[in-house]
Amino acid sequence: MTLRRRFSLLGIAALLLAFGAHAQSKFPGEGGVNLDVPYVPTAQGVVNRMLEMAGAGPNDIHYDLGSGDGRIVVTAARDFKVKKGVGVDIDPVRIKEANANAKSAGVTDRVTFLQTDLFKFDFSEASVLTLYLLPDVNLKLRPTILNAMKPGTRVVSHAFTMGDWRPDKQEVVESEALYHWVVPAKVSGGWEWKIGSDNYRVDLSQQYQVVTGTLQGPGGQSQLLNTMLKGEDFRFDASVPRGAAPVVMHFVGKASGNTLTGAIDFAGAQRSQITATRAK
Ligand SMILES: C[S@@+](CC[C@H](N)C(=O)[O-])C[C@H]1O[C@@H](n2cnc3c(N)ncnc32)[C@H](O)[C@@H]1O
Secondary structure (H helix, E strand, C coil): CCHHHHHHHHCHHHHHHHHCCCCCCCEECCCCCEECCCCCCCCHHHHHHHHHHHCCCCCCEEEEECCCCCHHHHHHHHCCCCCEEEEEECCHHHHHHHHHHHHHHCCCCCEEEEECCHHHCCCCCCCEEEECCCHHHHHHHHHHHHHHCCCCCEEEEECCCCCCCCCCEEEEECCEEEEEEECCCCCCEEEEEEECCEEEEEEEEEECCEEEEEEEECCEEEEEEEEEEECCEEEEEEEEEECCEEEEEEEEEEEECCEEEEEEEECCEEEEEEEEEECC
């Protein structure tokens, strides 16, 4: 069994434990470069599931950071038909392998492999981002993912989490943990709108995709219930006084920049389209 085949069976976490390398900050690459993450390829069944979890398809631009032999980028282009794929790896040996694999798969018109340091690279155009890195590397990337990537971008990480940013979904495939996040829109702050002559305002606090808040309306103040933020898609309920008894007000819409657009109804009736703006 070759060393690389043995590594691929072990997985990074087991590899680090086995070699006592968890305290090490750099790992030797094959192309005379130092790596932030050792090379361990993802098994093909796990690659397929990562891309299924991400919902990769023809409208997507897919990036794999630390792309190894390019298998995730090549699979996304060949089998999931993404319109563009980009892999970056600091090790020139990996880039050479990735280009050869793209050629054999007939996808060189849609994929590019770049030899560069993933920390110095702009990946903000991706709509699907895949990672098989390390926990500290994921954490270093997290501010860029949250602040520079478009809301709605899907991120799938093999084996490693993103600190206290909880995944939207997770599963185990072929004994490997996979984590899936959707980059949330930024919704914190006060949002105001009118329905007829009635003024409404919600004040939202946000921790990643978890949103809490209060609604201020003609009948007084109430807590938001059942909030859900997935990319730009946002919904909440609030129990509001209306006539003799409280009713549940539902909002379903989108948060885009400083505008919240969508529909409000009261217990399924009196539906209105609203546009709320973020208070300065
Ligand atoms: C665990 S492997 C993952 C390979 C591939 N994504 C897969 O899942 O099959 C991590 C890869 O990251 C690359 N790498 C490590 N440090 C890097 C850095 N600073 N910039 C770019 N690539 C890096 C390594 O060369 C290696 O190919």
